[in-house]
Amino acid sequence: MGQVRIGVFLIVARFPGHEPGRLLADAVDLVVAAEEAGFDDAWIAEHHFMSYGVCPSAITLAAVAAGRTSRIGLGTAVSVLSTQHPVALAEQAAMLHHLSGGRFTLGVGRGGPWVDLEVFGTGIERYERGFGESLDLLLQALSRGRVAADGEFFRFREVPMVPEARMRPVVACTSEATVGLAAARGLPMLLGMHIGDAEKAALVGDYLARGGPAAAAHMAAGVGYVADSTAQAVRELKESIPRWLGPGLAGYVPVDDRPRPARNIPAYVDLLTLMHPVGSAEHCAETLRRSAERTRIERFVLMVEGMGEQRRTLENIRRFGAEVLPLLR
Secondary structure (H helix, E strand, O other): OOOOEEEEEEOOOOOOOOOHHHHHHHHHHHHHHHHHHOOOEEEEOOOOOOOOOOOOOHHHHHHHHHHHOOOOEEEEOOEEHHHOOHHHHHHHHHHHHHHOOOOEEOEEEOOOOEOHHHHOOOHHHHHHHOHHHHHHHHHHHOOOOEEEEEOOOOEEEEEEOOOOOOOOOEEEOOOHHHHHHHHHHOOOEEEOOOOOHHHHHHHHHHHHHOOOOOOOOOEEEEEOEEOOOHHHHHHHHHHHHHHHHHHHHOOOOEOOOOOOOOOOHHHHHHHHHHHOOEEOHHHHHHHHHHHHHHHOOOEEEEEOOOOOOHHHHHHHHHHHHHHHHHHHO
């Protein structure tokens, strides 16, 4: 195992009583704090029309954070490709690549069958069968300097990319089909916090079996929270996270008549605290080392907002930087 790379994962979660505009401003302060604490990256989530996460444009928030920082890597985890034009997204990514001095990485995902598809007019068909076409168009725009399309969902004459930037995105993978798309294109995967080490290791194995490069720098999302003891950390998150997670998950509204996904929230929080670096500094470091060895993933992005208060999140970031990161380096 080499040296692990640790980033923060900002969902910009809305706990009860918090105002979205204030949360967005606070999120930029969290990126600044993460840089000061020694984290390698800050990754920002994108959600629409819900309290689960109140940032509808991860790339915009990353741009603001780029102007407040100088070293830390910045990324989107993820920009939802099914609701955006891939060339427009490539243009924004290229701008941020240049404006950040090369610190920006675009992360993309297929998203879900939510009402977003109706609002933005992209439709369920593009979600269900257009992700590969969208991804290939994005890659063309970020690799060749010129882009044209003649597919099912996109058709237009060749145009130059201005500004041009050579970039390789990260792809969120939650299914075998998406793993196959990422592997065929040699793109690194971002794996979600809802699965454990065994499932992540299996997806990495599947990626390799499908011809993906062994050197791909895959990423794994998780929850990160450090306290004086593991028992204290687990207890505090179990008390806090459901206040956000219950109303947040209720915001997922299907675009059609398919049932809304259901989750046993207390059981899910139990699982999160068991799988991820939640505990004493020594426990957090050992959990990350063990995950890297089991999964062959050495890049982790940690959701640090579990206590719901800006003061507590800043404290968590600073303690993680002072107490956990030195144990991993």
